[in-house]
Amino acid sequence: MILIGLTGSIGMGKSTTAAMFRDAGVPVYDADAAVHDLYDQGGAAVDPVGAAFPGVVRDGKVDREALRQAVLGDPEALKRLNAIVHPLVGRDRVGFFAKAEADGADMVVLDIPLLFETGGHANVDAVVVASAPAHLQRERVLERPGMTPERLDAILAQQMADAEKRARAHFVVDTSRGLEPARQQVAGIIAAVRSPQFKSARDAARG
16 A cells, blocks of 8 residues: 655645545545544543643643643653654554555555654655645735734744755645646646556665
């Protein structure tokens, strides 16, 4: 089974790109959705996150904004949080792989916002980056409720620069040209990773 890592900075159209893979019949694992479930009432991350960051658990679930404030600008706090959450997400992902394999999928997409930042790119066969010009990115993000230029800059400071992501990607989906061109790019990527040439290169890389 081919593993495709999908990433992209905030406002770059990653979620829309993920939906296009899903519409094309490719199973997509949404890491953000998995984390949301872990933070919700009864989620496996609620107790350990609450213990590590007192005050962020409210009404039996992790208040994501309070947690964001607790780790913002503090690399050590972010490292502690990742040490709690990443193993839990990993267990959830194992179940996703098992279902995809049972369903006969020949490839899956792992939608992971911090794919490069967490080193996850080393565990996939191809990396797809959703990208758009910086001015369009800011325009999209600043339209979101509660978003400010300062908050956007703080988020971007924690993410690898878009130019570096594009340089390290196997494929780039330019989301600035509209939905249909992006959909065509996704179809092209699916065809490319199913090609014998890609499979031969992947097998050689795996040694």
